[in-house]
Amino acid sequence: MFNWKRFGMVAGLSLTLVAAGCGSSDEEGTDTSGDSNGDEASSEMNYGEEMDYEITGIEAGAGVVSSAEKATEEYENLNGWEVATSSSGAMATALGEAIENEEPIVVTGWTPHWKFAKYDLKYLEDPKEVFGGEEQIKTMVRKGLKDEKPNAYKILDQFNWEAADMEEVMLEITDGASPEEAAKNWISNNQDKVDAWTEGTEEVDGTEVELVLVNWDSEIASTNVVAEVMKEQGFDVTITPLDNGPMWESVAAGEADGMVAAWLPGTHGDQYEQNKDNLEDLGANLEGAKIGLVVPEYMDVDSIEDLEAAE
Numbered sequence: 001m002f003n004w005k006r007f008g009m010v011a012g013l014s015l016t017l018v019a020a021g022c023g024s025s026d027e028e029g030t031d032t033s034g035d036s037n038g039d040e041a042s043s044e045m046n047y048g049e050e051m052d053y054e055i056t057g058i059e060a061g062a063g064v065v066s067s068a069e070k071a072t073e074e075y076e077n078l079n080g081w082e083v084a085t086s087s088s089g090a091m092a093t094a095l096g097e098a099i100e101n102e103e104p105i106v107v108t109g110w111t112p113h114w115k116f117a118k119y120d121l122k123y124l125e126d127p128k129e130v131f132g133g134e135e136q137i138k139t140m141v142r143k144g145l146k147d148e149k150p151n152a153y154k155i156l157d158q159f160n161w162e163a164a165d166m167e168e169v170m171l172e173i174t175d176g177a178s179p180e181e182a183a184k185n186w187i188s189n190n191q192d193k194v195d196a197w198t199e200g201t202e203e204v205d206g207t208e209v210e211l212v213l214v215n216w217d218s219e220i221a222s223t224n225v226v227a228e229v230m231k232e233q234g235f236d237v238t239i240t241p242l243d244n245g246p247m248w249e250s251v252a253a254g255e256a257d258g259m260v261a262a263w264l265p266g267t268h269g270d271q272y273e274q275n276k277d278n279l280e281d282l283g284a285n286l287e288g289a290k291i292g293l294v295v296p297e298y299m300d301v302d303s304i305e306d307l308e309a310a311e
């Protein structure tokens, strides 16, 4: 049997290594005679140079990383820029450190995310609309789930909340709570919402359910909340972290029961097209999501077009 977990891990790791190996290909040695930066009079900082013309990305398979790469091709001024891939956690650490030192940084960002509650941040305008508009986060389940595990299916179908709910859970996790703990706390404070998700379902006795996710902060929050609700109904829930492609493929292949992490229409548009015939789309579980390039407020740029091209 194909091991999706291992595939996801290995694929993620090797992509990271490839990305690390082909870092920046600066044109070193062209600047031969003295300091040709000239412009002593210019008070404008060259943010691009300070950042090594690098956008701080997240997991290689994330839609926001593909969009950022596309942006480096479509915006002339991002010519020569690279998107450095790592993980959502590493991006958040880099963002926190840059802010502490008031240094420039451009990250691949998304909403809902706790970073907007912790820091003063802004999305860069995207006149070419490379990052798309408002998105929904949708729930996808494997074919056959409805017949085989109707109560699990119904809970997943009825799961639906708001950005503020998700942010609350994310913030608690960032502040040190375990995902299970934060999920349980949210559930006990929002029993009315949870009751609507379990409405019309019966409790079960240890039925196994496997949910898949990518370890993005937003999906850690949502998946754990759904998992805890299902556990309270008697399900034996496993959460398996994968890379983005394998997350979609595992549901389409029927290896996993479902996921609540489908960002559409733009972010995961390719994955959806490739897998839509082999899975069941249960609709939006959250409205008003968004992706883009995000910078600290103190940076004097408003649009992607304000960033300087690499020399």
Ligand code: PBE
Residues within 6 Å of the ligand: 058, 061, 062, 063, 064, 065, 109, 110, 216, 218, 219, 244, 263, 267, 268, 291
């Ligand atoms: N994200 C969070 C994901 C979807 C959820 C925006 C980092 C992505 O870019 O694929």
